[in-house]
Amino acid sequence: MSTIHHLQSAFEESMSYSKYHxxxxxxxxxxxxxKPKKETQREEPSSLFQRQRVDMLLAELTRKFPLPPPPPIPPAKQPTQD
Known part of the structure; x- marks a missing residue:
């Protein structure tokens, strides 16, 4: 019975949105x-402690997992003149 009630109310609501011309x-x-626009709350800037901590963690991760060196660039072929 509850299912039929929900289906009936959904059908009636959808019928209220239809128009005929x-x-x-x-x-x-x-x-x-x-909806009324909510005031956007400004985030507080990070504290000095937070910035130093993030910098330290990034430096530690970079030290543990260094970037692989880039592959060497092959020398450019010079056109031969005949």
């Missing part, structure tokens, strides 16, 4: 109410 036919009228 003789020359255009059926269309959907989905007017979503605008």
């Amino acid at each position: 003789p020359s255009k036919g059926y269309s959907w009228d989905l007017k979503v109410p605008e």
